[in-house]
Amino acid sequence: MNTPNNDYLGTVDIMQAMQDFLIGLVLVPQAGDTPAVPLFENVQFYSSPDLVKAFQELRSFQNRVCLIIPSGEEYTDERQGNSLTVHCTRILELLICDRDQGKRQQASTGSGDPAHPGVLVMKDLLENQLIAQNFSFAPRLLRTRPQSGQPFKLVDKDRANLPGRLGWQMTWHVDAGDRVFTCR
Numbered sequence: 001m002n003t004p005n006n007d008y009l010g011t012v013d014i015m016q017a018m019q020d021f022l023i024g025l026v027l028v029p030q031a032g033d034t035p036a037v038p039l040f041e042n043v044q045f046y047s048s049p050d051l052v053k054a055f056q057e058l059r060s061f062q063n064r065v066c067l068i069i070p071s072g073e074e075y076t077d078e079r080q081g082n083s084l085t086v087h088c089t090r091i092l093e094l095l096i097c098d099r100d101q102g103k104r105q106q107a108s109t110g111s112g113d114p115a116h117p118g119v120l121v122m123k124d125l126l127e128n129q130l131i132a133q134n135f136s137f138a139p140r141l142l143r144t145r146p147q148s149g150q151p152f153k154l155v156d157k158d159r160a161n162l163p164g165r166l167g168w169q170m171t172w173h174v175d176a177g178d179r180v181f182t183c184r
Helices: 011-023 051-057 119-130
Strands: 026-028 042-045 065-080 083-097 145-154 165-182
Touching: 011 042, 011 065, 011 083, 011 119, 011 165, 065 165, 083 119, 083 145, 119 145, 119 165
Parallel strands: 042 065
Antiparallel strands: 065 083, 083 165, 145 165
């Protein structure tokens, strides 16, 4: 368990640190005079699990988009003598999408074009870089860790005749800290 700091990191603080980290991830590293290609063109917070509304409001007709959505928290406790330690875990959903302008079905597997890697490549890159990140909260141990992931299909009701946009939803747990109470 974390060393008790007797407070929890705020959800928005964790989301901001995660957003800053995700903005810095690159898909294609810089080579010579060629600038690096960021993994995501847009990384935003959103507070509702309504995926269609989230992507519409953010006008995410961009390639490689990531939404960070708080979806819950969990608490566990441990009692030792007169001391009660309560541990908080923040739960965040990361929703990622890629879009291939030419063939929509290639949004999942990619087209071979480095600018359109496909959502499966993106989620693997994200997972490999984000797991166990502590951001800049040392000496705390945040221990970001994936819990689950699954594809989703985003279909705009105004464009229902098109196959939709494929995305990937990843559930992440982030340790927010411990609070220690003296029980009487």
